[in-house]
Amino acid sequence: MQQKIIIYQVLPRLFSNTCETCVPHGTIAQNGVGKLNDFTPKVLSEIKSLGITHIWYTGIIEHATQTDYSQYNIHPNNKYIVKGKAGSPYAISDYYDIDPDLATDVPNRMNEFEQLVARTHDAGMKVIIDFVPNHVAREYHSDQLPEGVTNLGEYDNTEKQFDPNNNFYYIPRQRFSPHFYIGQESPDAYYEFPAKATGNDHFDAYPGINDWYETVKLNYGVDYLAWRQQHFDPIPDTWIKMRDILLFWCSKGIDAFRCDMVHMVPVEFWHWAIDIVKQKYPHIQFIAEIYDPGLYESYLNYGGFDFLYDKVGLYDKLRAILCNDVSAAQISYCWQALDGHIDRMLNFLENHDEQRFASVQYAGDASKVLPSLVVSSMMSKAPFMIYFGQELGEPANDAEGFSGKDGRTTIFDYWSVPTVRAWYNNGKCNITRLLPEQRSLRKLYKKVLTLCNKEKAISEGAFYDLMYVNFGHNHFDPHQQYAFLRYWRNEILVIIVNFGPYKTQVSTYIPQHAIDMMQIIPGRYMAIELLEKTHDEKDLQADTPFITEVDGYGAVIWKIKAAQKTSIPTTKI
DSSP states (O other): OOOOOEEEEEOHHHHTOOOSOOOTTOOHHHHOOOOGGGOOHHHHHHHHTTTOOEEEETTOEEEOOSSOOGGGTOOOOOGGGSSTTTOOTTSEEEEEEEOGGGOSSGGGHHHHHHHHHHHHHHTTOEEEEEEOOSEEETTOOOSSOOTTOOOTTTTOOTTOSOOTTOSBOEETTOOOOOSSOSOTTSTTOOOOSSEEOBTTTBOSSOOOTTSOTTEEEBOSSEETTTTTEEOOSSOOHHHHHHHHHHHHHHTTTOOEEEETTGGGSOHHHHHHHHHHHHHHOTTOEEEEOOOOGGGHHIIIIITOOSEEEOIIIIIHHHHHHHTTSSOGGGHHHHHHHTTTOGGGEEEESOOTTSOOTTSTTTTSOGGGOHHHHHHHHHSSSSOEEEETTGGGTOOOOOOOSSSOSSSSOOSSSOOOOHHHHHHHGGGTOOSTTSOHHHHHHHHHHHHHHHHHHHOHHHHTOEEEEOGGGOTTOTTOOTTTEEEEEEEETTEEEEEEEEOSSSOEEEEEOOOHHHHHHHTBOOEEEEEEETTTTEEEEEEEBTTBOEEEEEOTTEEEEEEEEOOBTTSOOSSBO
16 A cells, blocks of 8 residues: 655654743753653654654754753854754754754763664654755864764865865855854854855855854855856765765664755755665655745756655645635646646645744634645645644744744744643643643544545545636635545545635535546445544536535545446445
């Protein structure tokens, strides 16, 4: 059976932190921190029970932080170029090490990660970690280099803005002088000379507070100040170093990489590196964070990625529909624009970059999630991801510190997530401390996500959009309702969602073309609604509408086992 990938993204730093008295901008001593060892077999079993197949452990690799671990021979970071007390997981300070925050026994931190990988596999799930290829922390320094490997920038010619053999880009003879305070005139001021280019392609010495000032751009052989001239022959040193980093983490037993900002790294590198990795580790999958649809084809078919983020497509559209900015009918444009790549997109409603669904900045109410959840998880065979706490309706109402009150769960601060803390319950992982609405929501997520692999029509079947035949019909509002089919052999799912606030009777026409595509005998069949487990007789034929009621902010998934034209009709009424 083909498995549909269901990902649980989690920040270990926050997940199991039980501190109930966190203070904004608090230190690790004040606010505490979660640990890798907190992902016990019990915890992992409960996560898997949601229907999860993969866990993306975010923030595993050592990154810049204001916490001092120099007693463990870990290079400290200057506080003025670290975002937040904990630091960004995307400002990597050592590609070959584990974030010491996450270790119960710091000197044993790599072993603790390897044991986590083993426990996750024993629980029946696969492991995803981040690969951050475009930039590193300003004070990158690997303390755990394998024998024979040199540090990034160790042999760079800093007198040159660009050199194919350099790992970084430089602003020669200029000091790093950003438009914000970095301790000028104080003994602990941050000093960088010559200045390096900033991670968001800022090629001067004066980044602003809204730039990725805590990072520096890696050089893959593209001269950005000379019309992006490419120098890929011979293979640039950065390519070789990044390849070796990928192979290092593959050797730790991981199953996939979520690759950060891949479109800021030349596709030629990905073509070269992914091929090498998959020759040695054929099972490894690559997921790309990418926001330019014009590059999808290149990064999938030439770059070698297995899946791409569908952020600017389905995510943005579903959010706009729920916020009453666009019609539900526009969902059809999402899959049409993908040019056949619908099954290779990673779908989601939340991640660490986006505002929480239940936040006041988004839906403001977790109970409105069902239509978006059903469409995003069931429209295709593509992977679907939830963000820890999403299944509990986490609203991200806290002003944690550097992150502020922005509808997101912080990735920069030491903090504890209230809904997750209540469910985690000191490792018991139960519902006793959850509010009734949180219990119901988690149950709903579990029901929907487990269906994704229970029903072959979703995990393996074909998709058919019903919107083009349902405009202008009574009892179907294309601005608030969306309808589609998923089918596998003689198993048909008629899926209808309602983004409107009121319960309504919906009449959906199924065209003859769909009947022919499914190769079924039209007629009236006994059906089961998979969410509520109700039974009813339903018409599955071109000349009679499929009639059902759908709750406000609700969805129905009617399953029919139809008689096929090549088989004996055993269930037809």
